[in-house]
Amino acid sequence: MTETLAAIDAPTLPQTRHLATSIPGPRSAALHEQRVQQVSSGFGMTLPVFVNRADGGIIEDVDGNRLIDFASGIAVTSLGAANRRVAERVAKQLEDFTHTCFMVTEYESLTQVCGWLNQHTPGDFEKRTALFSTGAEAVENAVKIARAATGRANVLVFDEAYHGRSLLTMGMTAKVNPYKLNFGPMPEHIVRAASANPLRPAAGAATVEAVLASVEQTLVEHGPQSFAAMVIEPIQGEGGFVVPMAGFIPGLRKLADKHGIVLVIDEIQTGMGRTGKLFASEHEGVAGDLILTAKALANGVPLSAVTGRKELMNAPHAGGLGGTYAGNPLACEAALAVFEQFEDGALLENAQLIERVAREILEPLVRQTSVVAEVRGRGAMLAIEFADAGSLAPRPDVAAAVSKACHGAGVLTLTCGTHGNVLRLLPPLVIGEELLRDGLGVLAQQIRSAAS
Structure with a gap:
């Protein structure tokens, strides 16, 4: 494959997966205990990891672990969780008035x-x-x-x-x-x-x-x-x-x-x-x-x-x-920064390339395993549905197991679906190809392990 994802803004945080501790680490675990004491239990939680920094396709937690972000805050931080152009416009607005x-x-x-x-x-x-x-x-x-x-x-x-x-x-x-x-x-x-x-x-x-x-x-x-x-x-x-x-x-x-x-x-x-x-x-x-x-x-x-x-x-x-x-004026400035970054078309090209790379790695699992019913989606909005071959009986247990294993390996994934049997991928549009392939490789490995 000769195509590469276009660089939008060079991230300052290393764009590599790194496990300094188990996931979650001790500092995150301690902070999570505070959360339990202070925050309504009505709030859901995907992974009890507390964030220190984020940039590009990486989330760094308070224990020094760097996780590959395949969630984007549920499709929110599509330009990375620390987009500098957004931050610059919001900061300038803060100097004038907040609301x-x-x-x-x-x-x-x-x-x-x-x-x-x-x-x-x-x-x-x-x-x-x-x-x-x-x-x-x-x-x-x-x-x-x-x-x-x-x-x-x-x-x-x-x-x-x-x-x-x-x-x-x-x-x-x-x-x-x-x-x-x-x-x-x-x-x-x-x-x-x-x-x-x-x-x-x-x-x-x-x-x-x-x-x-x-x-x-x-x-x-x-x-x-x-x-x-x-x-x-x-x-x-x-x-x-x-x-x-x-x-x-x-x-x-x-x-x-x-x-x-x-x-x-x-x-x-x-x-x-x-x-x-x-x-x-x-x-x-x-x-x-x-x-x-x-x-x-x-x-x-x-x-x-x-x-x-x-x-x-x-x-x-x-x-x-x-x-x-x-x-709110801060939000409006953030949106204008987002609009600017779509002007040259690179972000849309990246979304299309993310789909091609993901399908290359994940679609073979449909025929190689008996639990991947379908790989679907468009652009950087992709999903894997887990179900028994033939009957299509939903397998939420497999989706949960794969997602948990990915978390332990430093890849942040989300599940969804009416039956809870779908793993969804929402990487930021600014993710680098090497990092993308690393995360998808982890995901494919965990799916094969769960299917064996």
């Missing part, structure tokens, strides 16, 4: 972020943008906007969907444990339809035509005229990094147009170059009426956005949208 609330007094950086999103999100129609702080806020405000514009109440969501942890977005999310368990009752006016999972199609819906017919039947059963919005992830994230059957997203676009429903494309995890294009919906050739961004939008500084058709975005009354921290 004023845009609904009280205005600042130019928010308008500039909105302008960039209006220009770069899919769709050749006139757009407007509203900024918020979290992905869940973006989802909820998209529903508010769609309801204000249409005068309708119902929201169509899909099997295996994940949209957030607030009350409304919990209701929109498919997975019960841990997201909805013990938190009911859920909001009304949320209707769920079949998704287009190629590996695990819904009953009687083995083709994209059958899935779309099922979706339309769901609309008919509840009255198409009652739906304000249908909300879809172009690649379902927490549901297992499910890339839908070809034609599914375009088919939803046609159904939305047919019934006057606002098509909301949730790009909170898939956006900002993660899949090798700025937005994953570009792979489908589809523009949503509203598109949602967050996570990597400001590379770790809390910021989210709803961008869409002018007539929809302007439907709510003045004062109907907003939030005290919505579009």
